[in-house]
Amino acid sequence: MERIPVLKIGDTLLVSIQTDxxxxxVLALQEDLADRIAATGARGVLIDISGLEIVDSFAGRMLAxxxxxxxxxxxxxxxxxxxPAVAITLVELGLSLxxxxxxxxxxxxxxxxx
Amino acid sequence: MTAQELPIHGDxxxxxxxxxVRALAIEAKxxxxxxxxxxxxxxxxxxxxxxxxxxxxxxxxxxxxxxxxGVRALFHDDGPGIADLALALRDxxxxxxxxxxxxxxAKRLVDAFEIRSExxxxxxxxxxxxxx
Ligand SMILES: Nc1ncnc2c1ncn2[C@@H]1O[C@H](COP(=O)(O)OP(=O)(O)O)[C@@H](O)[C@H]1O
Ligand SMILES: [Mg+2]
Numbered sequence: 001m002e003r004i005p006v007l008k009i010g011d012t013l014l015v016s017i018q019t020d021x022x023x024x025x026v027l028a029l030q031e032d033l034a035d036r037i038a039a040t041g042a043r044g045v046l047i048d049i050s051g052l053e054i055v056d057s058f059a060g061r062m063l064a065x066x067x068x069x070x071x072x073x074x075x076x077x078x079x080x081x082x083x084p085a086v087a088i089t090l091v092e093l094g095l096s097l098x099x100x101x102x103x104x105x106x107x108x109x110x111x112x113x114x
Numbered sequence: 115m116t117a118q119e120l121p122i123h124g125d126x127x128x129x130x131x132x133x134x135v136r137a138l139a140i141e142a143k144x145x146x147x148x149x150x151x152x153x154x155x156x157x158x159x160x161x162x163x164x165x166x167x168x169x170x171x172x173x174x175x176x177x178x179x180x181x182x183x184g185v186r187a188l189f190h191d192d193g194p195g196i197a198d199l200a201l202a203l204r205d206x207x208x209x210x211x212x213x214x215x216x217x218x219x220a221k222r223l224v225d226a227f228e229i230r231s232e233x234x235x236x237x238x239x240x241x242x243x244x245x246x
Contacts, residue, residue: 020132023125054132054150056157057213085150093154093219094205 004029006036012044012113013037013075014106018051026062033066037073044113045070048106050081060095067100078102080109117175122163122189131160131172135187142176142183143245151223152185152243158216159189159239165210167191167237177242184225184244192236199229 001024007014013036015029033045047063049055055063067077078101082090090097103109120131135156139149156172163170170191177186196202203221208214217239221227224241231237 020129022129053136054154054157056154056161057215057219058157058161061213083150085147088147089150089154089223092151092222093158094215094222095213095219 001025001028003032006032008036008040008042009110011042012046012110013040013042014046014048016048016051020053021059021062023058026059030062030066030069034069034073037070037075043075045075045077046106046109046113047077047079048081048109049079049086050083050105052083052086055082055086055090055095057093057095060090060097063097063100076101076113078109078112080104080106117173120172120174121169122160122171122191123169125164128157128160128164131174131187132157134172135174135185138174138176138185139243142185144185144243145246148243148246152187152241155220155223155241155243156187156189158220159187159241162216162239163189163191163193163237165212167193169193170236179244182244184242186240186242188238188240190236190238195233195235195237196229196231197233199231203229 070077080103103112132153136153139152173188177184201207203217205218206214224243226242228240
């Protein structure tokens with residue numbers, strides 16, 4: 001199975017989701033991130049979703065779960081790079097992404113975390 | 115126009131349905147936002163077919179109404195069906211561990227939404243989105 005790479009920049013873990021997510025990949029990513037936060041003591045998790053053409057409620061739940069797991073492990077999550085059409089669609093879908101911090105791009109996301 | 119029938123038996127099939135719906139939406143010249151809305155609705159419905167219907171199929175086609183082009187997608191399963199449709203459509207209602215936004219959200223994201231279901235007789239949901 002293809003795994004989504006987790007990179008470390010300073011105190012932050014960076015995940016760039018570029019492909020259409022399969023459920024198994026999502027579960028593997030949650031585990032990898034939890035392990036890496038615990039192993040590295042990272043304080044921030046940046047998830048770049050600029051490669052995602054859609055975010056449905058499944059993907060939204062996944063983002064919320066990652067943010068929740070990170071929080072328990074004392075790291076903050078910021079989601080960056082959401083496409084405008086995706087943002088418009090999410091609102092109509094009714095997905096609020098409450099409790100998840102967002103930023104326009106990786107640079108601003110990193111600033112938010114520092 | 116000929117319809118395509120795609121099986122939905124695993125999560126890779128949900129991805130394939132999304133891609134096929136996207137291709138038709140581009141052909142029908144839906145705007146990027148409308149493509150995104152339709153594909154998101156299709157993703158929700160395909161996942162319901164898989165999760166709650168125990169698998170089934172999606173039948174997708176380009177449709178025309180006078181000069182307007184659009185895309186229609188029908189999701190069918192022979193699963194347990196839905197006893198209370200109004201409840202199932204309500205935002206936040208889930209019988210699984212979901213967010214309960216799939217049916218209500220899909221309905222908001224398309225131009226036409228039709229659901230037929232009876233306990234023991236499966237579920238069929240049809241959605242249509244038109245180019246503006
Ligand atoms: N194809 C289906 N077959 C049987 N029940 C379904 C089907 N689709 C939806 N449902 C029922 O409707 C409920 C609401 O669906 P939805 O709005 O997509 O939310 P979620 O998927 O998060 O539960 C589901 O929890 C399920 O009980
Ligand atoms: Mg659903």
